[in-house]
Every structure is written in structure tokens, then in C-alpha cells.
Amino acid sequence: MNASDISKNRTVCFSGHRPEKLPYEGNARSPVTRIIKSILYKTILDSIEEGYDTFITGLARGIDLWAGEIILELKAQGEKINLVAVAPYRGHGKYFSGNEKFLLGNILLKAEKTVYISEEYTRSCMRMRNEYMVDHSGKLIAVISDYRSGTGATIKYAQKQGVITRIIDAQKLDEQIRRVGSRNIIYENFIT
Numbered sequence: 001m002n003a004s005d006i007s008k009n010r011t012v013c014f015s016g017h018r019p020e021k022l023p024y025e026g027n028a029r030s031p032v033t034r035i036i037k038s039i040l041y042k043t044i045l046d047s048i049e050e051g052y053d054t055f056i057t058g059l060a061r062g063i064d065l066w067a068g069e070i071i072l073e074l075k076a077q078g079e080k081i082n083l084v085a086v087a088p089y090r091g092h093g094k095y096f097s098g099n100e101k102f103l104l105g106n107i108l109l110k111a112e113k114t115v116y117i118s119e120e121y122t123r124s125c126m127r128m129r130n131e132y133m134v135d136h137s138g139k140l141i142a143v144i145s146d147y148r149s150g151t152g153a154t155i156k157y158a159q160k161q162g163v164i165t166r167i168i169d170a171q172k173l174d175e176q177i178r179r180v181g182s183r184n185i186i187y188e189n190f191i192t
Helices: 031-049 063-076 098-110 125-135 150-160 170-180
Strands: 011-016 054-057 082-087 113-116 139-144 164-169
Touching: 011 063, 011 125, 011 150, 031 063, 031 139, 031 164, 031 170, 054 063, 063 082, 063 098, 063 139, 082 098, 082 125, 125 150, 139 150, 139 170, 150 164, 164 170
Parallel strands: 011 054, 011 139, 054 082, 082 113, 139 164
Antiparallel strands: none
């Protein structure tokens, strides 16, 4: 896959918090995490139905890896989509462990294209990775709890660039689950 094979208008990128910044620290058994993953899955399927065929993950722990895993699952089910992995620097992920290390390795192995923003870690490589993804996408899907974060900055940057944004509000979702329980959640209420 070459850069010329990617159409910005048919490309989606992801942004979101690492597990420790999500409700219940992204615990896979929490109702919030399960519903976030379900909403993410549905939002990706909706994007495919809208004609998007390329998806960019920034390979961060949490949302980025979950989205990459969903894309690989959909590809295995026969969806004609591409996955692009964008690492902030070449050694990214060397300190991951357990399932996160497995997901990262699987995504890097199966992605159609991998881009390294920098050879080494720099203070700006994460921001540059986020801007690269937005600059090569027509749509951003973000999961956020706190707008004073890298995800918040990425959302603002995408909106400034005129990129379509779909924001899943994890904090609002957590508050609603605490009030009414997870069985009474209407997914569309948490996507803006």
C-alpha cells in the first residue's frame, strides 16, 4: 500500500485515552469498558457503510489498540478495509506487556502499512503522530473523558482542519450507567 493508495476522504483515524484515564481504568470487565468497545465497534461499522475503507491507529495503549483489534476482526470477517499503523517513534511499545504487547505485535504484523514519525522518542513525537493521522484522514473517531489531554488537543486540531469528528464521551457514559444501569443505555446518546 502506497500513500497514493490512501484517499483522505475515505480514511478514519482514532484517538482516545490510555486505560488508566478511562472510567474504571479501562478494566475489560467493567460495564463502561464493554459499552465503549461496543460503541467503537458500531461507529466503525457505520463508517464502513458510509464508504470509509482505510483506518489509522496510533498504536497507543487503550482506544488505539482496541480500534486496531476491531479493524483486524472485521477484516478477518471479510470486510474490504485497510489498516495503517502510525507509531510516534520506532521503539514505541517496547515497554508494553501482556495483552497490549500481543495486540501491538498483531497490528504491526497485519497492518497494510506502518509509518514511524520519528526514529527516537522526542517531546513532540506524540503530537506529531496525532497531527499526521488527522492530516491523512477525513474522519476522526475519539473516545474522551478529559478534554485537557492529548486526545482533547487532537479533537480540537481535527475540528480546526475541517475533519469530521465522532466523539464518544466516556465520562457521560459512566455517569449514565451509574444512574440507570448498563441495560438502559442508548448508544447514540454518547456520540457527538
